[in-house]
Amino acid sequence: MSNIDIDKPRYDQSTYTGRAKHFLQLTNPLNILATNKQLDEAKHIVDEFRKTRKLPPGYDEDKLWASKYLYDSAYHPDTGEKMFVLGRMAAQAPMNTIITGCMITFYKTTRATVFWQWVNQTFNAAVNYTNRSGDAPLSMTQLVASYCAACGGALTTALYLNSKVKNMKNPLYARLVPFAAVCGANFINIPMMRSGEIINGTPVFTADGDRIGDSRHAAVYGITLVCLSRVLMAVPGMTLTPVLTNAALRRGILGARAVAPFQLALVGLCVTFATPMCCALFEQRASLPVGSLDSHLKEVVEKKYDNVKEVYFNKGL
Structure with a gap:
């Protein structure tokens, strides 16, 4: 044995x-x-x-x-189902390299902004749904509504910011618009695509693995942690890359044709390491004090598990 x-x-x-x-x-x-x-x-x-x-x-x-x-x-840790291949966290580096590279390269026209923000939020929606916590299914109605809200929020943010920086003298501000849009969109996309957890709760367990019930408070806490880690995940590729590109162009180090491959290579390097480094910021098996649980679950713990001080749950990725 x-x-x-x-x-x-x-x-x-x-x-x-x-x-x-x-x-x-x-x-x-x-x-x-x-x-x-x-x-x-x-x-x-x-x-x-x-x-x-x-x-x-x-x-x-x-x-x-x-x-x-x-x-x-x-395979999903709660359902045991094989996950959609592009929704797996292993797909983050190659997919985000392509999408982020295109977002920070093709940012000057409204058409390009709309297209690449839509592609990014569609991909993020797939990742967020695939890596949701819990085993409760999300209805097709909820799924479509969440997807539309996530894409709409991202596009509105990007177009609004583009309109504000269009006439600014420093081109760096325009290059950073995709990052700002992605940050704002993450706080829309992730909660919307995981709205089933917010509505119905996510499973919480004792340290020994006994399922206590489904907690909405745990769901909100877990989703907040995921939002923070996803935003930080985007920081290196979407801020360092535009800053270095802008500096290189200003000094004449890069020619116009070299911008796209330079940005793709730099984004790829950043994303490959930022993904695991930012996933590691918080434990996937998150914990929550019993005092912070939903009232009906506090009663369950007091009756059945009087020595339990914390509960545990999968916060998702």
């Missing part, structure tokens, strides 16, 4: 370093290249190990954990 506990992350999640190591493997862009056969095999290995607690033939601890991280990158 093996004493490896694959139901917990391999690295200590109480430290930032441990969380960073965890998310570096979970968000590895190479994970999206795995075939369905490889994902099914990883799932089989994980399921069998959970049942038998024995390493499969030909497997050592490192190989088992590689299968577990591949499994975790593709």
Whole structure:
């Protein structure tokens, strides 16, 4: 019998370093290249190990954990369903490299602004829905309404800011509009795409894994943490890149034709590391004091779990 506990992350999640190591493997862009056969095999290995607690033939601890991280990158932690490939966190680096690079390159015309903000919010909506917390489904009506509100908020923010900076002398302000629009849109897109959790609550558990019920307060708290980490995730690529591009153009280091490839390369570098680093800012298995729970859940805890001081839940990504 093996004493490896694959139901917990391999690295200590109480430290930032441990969380960073965890998310570096979970968000590895190479994970999206795995075939369905490889994902099914990883799932089989994980399921069998959970049942038998024995390493499969030909497997050592490192190989088992590689299968577990591949499994975790593709299967939802609450529902166990295989996630849409572009909605997985492993797709963040390559997709955001392309989308962010285009947003900060093609920002001068209204048509380009609308198109790339729409593409970005459509992608973000897919990511936010795919990585939602809990196991309650979101109705098609809620999904469409949330998507329209998220896209509308992002486009309105971007167009409004563009109109304000159009006549400013410093071109850097215009280059930073996509970042400001993305920041504002994140606080619309994420709550809207996860509105089912806000309305119905997200599952909360004791430290031993007993499900207490569904908490709306936990959902709001978890979504707030995700909004903050997503905004910070966008900071390096969407601020450092325009600043360096503007400086390079002003000094004549970059020619007009080199701007797009330079920005794509820099955004790609930033996003690849910013994704796991910002995911690691907060524990995915978040905690909430019992005193901050919804009133009906406080009563449940007082009656059944009088020694419990905190509850735990998956905040999503």
